[in-house]
Amino acid sequence: MLVIVLIFLPIVLLxxxxxxxxxxxxxxxxxxxxxxxxLY
Known part of the structure; x- marks a missing residue:
């Protein structure tokens, strides 16, 4: 679970x-x- 957080948290923040x-x-x-x- 920690590995998933370490991978996806920076992606979401960026x-x-x-x-x-x-x-x-x-x-x-x-x-x-x-x-x-x-488009807007």
Missing amino acids: YTLWSYYKMWGRMTTETLRRNENE
Whole structure:
């Protein structure tokens, strides 16, 4: 069980940090108007 935690905990933490980094910032109506043809 310890081996599984040692393998997967860093993966989960890195994924969480990466997702916060990518989704950082505030979504405003001006942002949506400026990028209306992009996926969000």
